[in-house]
Amino acid sequence: MCSLFGLIDYNKKLTTRQKNKILNTLARECEVRGTDATGIAYNFAGRMRIYKRPLPAHKMHLHIPSGVNVVMGHTRMTTQGSEKRNQNNHPFAGKADGKSFALAHNGVLWNDKTLKLTEQLPSTSVET
Structure with missing residues (x-):
């Protein structure tokens, strides 16, 4: 069920x-935990950038x-x-x-609808 990965270049020694x-x-190595979609997030020029697609990692070319x-x-x-709806x-x-x-x-939140009601959370079109 899914995989999380990341990179922190603390000393700024790595090239782009x-x-x-x-x-x-x-x-690509994280594909063993999921091939339905791949995405990354990073901050660039003061803005959060998110790039994600309903593709396995080996079919994407991630670039920062x-x-x-x-x-x-x-x-x-x-x-x-559905992973076909990229918002998910x-x-x-x-x-x-x-x-x-x-x-x-x-992971999965099975009580997300209840939490939205009891905690008065804003509505969203995300289904995950």
């Missing part, structure tokens, strides 16, 4: 080419721009919500206190 190679290798030093990734095995694939975009973030998880 090296980071892209590492990300693509990590994503120069200067990106932190990346989160996800490969998906569909358990809820990870990472998800969010906002808190006016700041953007990206979220990916591993």
Whole structure:
């Protein structure tokens, strides 16, 4: 059921080419946990960027721009919500206190509809 991966270049020693190679290798290796969709999220020029598609990692070419030093990734095995609807694939975009973030998880919330009602959470078209 899904896989999470990521890269942090703390000392900023890796080239963009090296980071892209590492990300693509990590994503392909994570396919053992899901081939229905692949996605990454990173901050670039002060904006959260999310790139995701309903494709296995080996069919994608993940690429981050120069200067990106932190990346989160996800490969998906569909358990809820069709992967064909890209909004169901990870990472998800969010906002808190006016700041953007990206979220990916591993697992299923079976009580999501109840939580939306009891916690008065905003409605969403995401089915996962």
